[in-house]
Amino acid sequence: MNYGSTAFLLLVLAVAVLSAAVAAMISFGLARWEGASIPAALSRSGVAFAAALTLCLAVLASLNR
Numbered sequence: 001m002n003y004g005s006t007a008f009l010l011l012v013l014a015v016a017v018l019s020a021a022v023a024a025m026i027s028f029g030l031a032r033w034e035g036a037s038i039p040a041a042l043s044r045s046g047v048a049f050a051a052a053l054t055l056c057l058a059v060l061a062s063l064n065r
Contacts, residue, residue: 012060016053016056016057016060017053019052019056020049020050020052020053020056021049023048023049023051023052024045024046024048024049024052025045026048027041027044027045027047027048027049028041028042028044028045031044031045
């Protein structure tokens, strides 16, 4: 299998974005369950999205070597 193909790269990036979005939704739900306001919960979910996406892309970059 050619791991350098464009279709494979797009598939892996889509999986990374979707998993980061799931992490953000879970973070939002937990923040609201804790009693945080909607802007505070959105802020927490944004931080969780950025952290998850950064982690996924760092792992992908290290696997590319």
